[in-house]
Amino acid sequence: MVNVILIEDQRDVREGLAVLINGSPGFRCVASSRTMEEAFGAIDAQPPDVVLTDIGLPGMSGIEGIRILKERYPNLPVVALTVYDDDEDIFDALCAGACGYLLKNVPPARLLESLQEVVAGGAPMSPEIARRVVNLFREFKTPERASHSLTQQEAQLL
Secondary structure (H helix, E strand, O other): OEEEEEEOOOHHHHHHHHHHHHOOOOEEEEEEEOOHHHHHHHHHHOOOOEEEEOOOOOOOOHHHHHHHHHHHOOOOOEEEEEOOOOHHHHHHHHHHOOOEEEEOOOOHHHHHHHHHHHHOOOOOEOHHHHHHHHHHHHHOOOOOOOOOOOOHHHHHHO
């Protein structure tokens, strides 16, 4: 049984996701919250196997919430489920500790597979997001040679 805590501010989306999760064998939505602040109490009361969160939330953003969740629960997988597909949000969510990044247009069956995947140690991403992440890494170049003003003794110590 994969126990999920859902964080989504749009009521219709939150309720639809809860129905999908609860109506699927092997899954249970143990709590759903409108804000990250509400979710902290639910997570403390009943730690789930995975947190599925939007990043555009009222109050504390989902990205800041992911950062706090990873500080409090380092082994708790968190998956971002959002409409935001810009490089900055993707990068910020993954750097904050998200284990996966899915767009809200993900088919229901793929969403459920992704929840199982992340619980098993994977890092699910929507295909569009995976391509953007790959492109970000291609663009990121480390300098061939770092120039630091080290004394001879500092260099020897290193």
